[in-house]
Amino acid sequence: MITQERLQKVIAASGRYSRRQAEELIKQGKVIVDGKKITQLGSKVNPQQSRIVVCGRLIFNRAQKKYFLFHKPRQCMVTRDDPEGRKTIYDYLPQKMKNFKPVGRLDYDSEGLLLLTNDGELAQKLTHPQFHIEKIYEVKVVSKPHLRQLERLRTGFELDGRKTLPMKVDIIDENPKSTWLSMVLHEGRNRQIRRMCDKVGLTVKTLVRTQFGPFALKGIPYAKYKEVSLNLTPFVSRFIPRIRYEKAV
Structure with missing residues (x-):
């Protein structure tokens, strides 16, 4: 039909x-x-x-829909042009990718996984609040967090007039001067992790997104990208992908 x-x-x-x-x-x-x-x-x-x-x-x-996973470097903007003259993600990408749009955002000082595509329908579903797409971050904070600080992050609190959703927070590694945390978000407010950490008294030194929905950062070198071919199947308002990774460039 x-x-x-x-x-x-x-x-x-x-x-x-x-x-x-x-x-x-x-x-x-x-x-x-x-x-x-x-x-x-x-x-x-x-x-x-x-x-x-x-x-x-x-x-x-x-048939021409394409999907690229990019390891966004620190200190670049997720935009086509920056009025302040700062570097953007497109300074790191070839001309053939200038018309592909990023799905979601990472702030200037953050790094990690960014999806670029010309598939507007998929982009909308991955960013729409109703789907609660999982995003995983590794976050380095100054010193060692107290248990009460971690619990506030996990249970959520009011931000921009709305309570944040519950979040999984685990300690990955720690020493007297800093701690690496794994943080799993199911929403995407502006600079949410940095603002939440600041509100509970934690200073973020490094923030890396390692996963966005079914897509993972693993295997993509810093400031490089991979094209992926995928077939998305709807399942309980989510997607189960079958992904073939191409050579990183």
């Missing part, structure tokens, strides 16, 4: 445009499907077979 979807939805799923932007481009006659200009909203296409060109650029072909 051939599945037909609304053209604006298919364009938005590419990750390049929002649904509203897609609708405006269709009305302006800037969308070509299989060689034919489309100006009628509500037109339907087969996303697995149709060749869709927007503003002169081929933007969607389901």
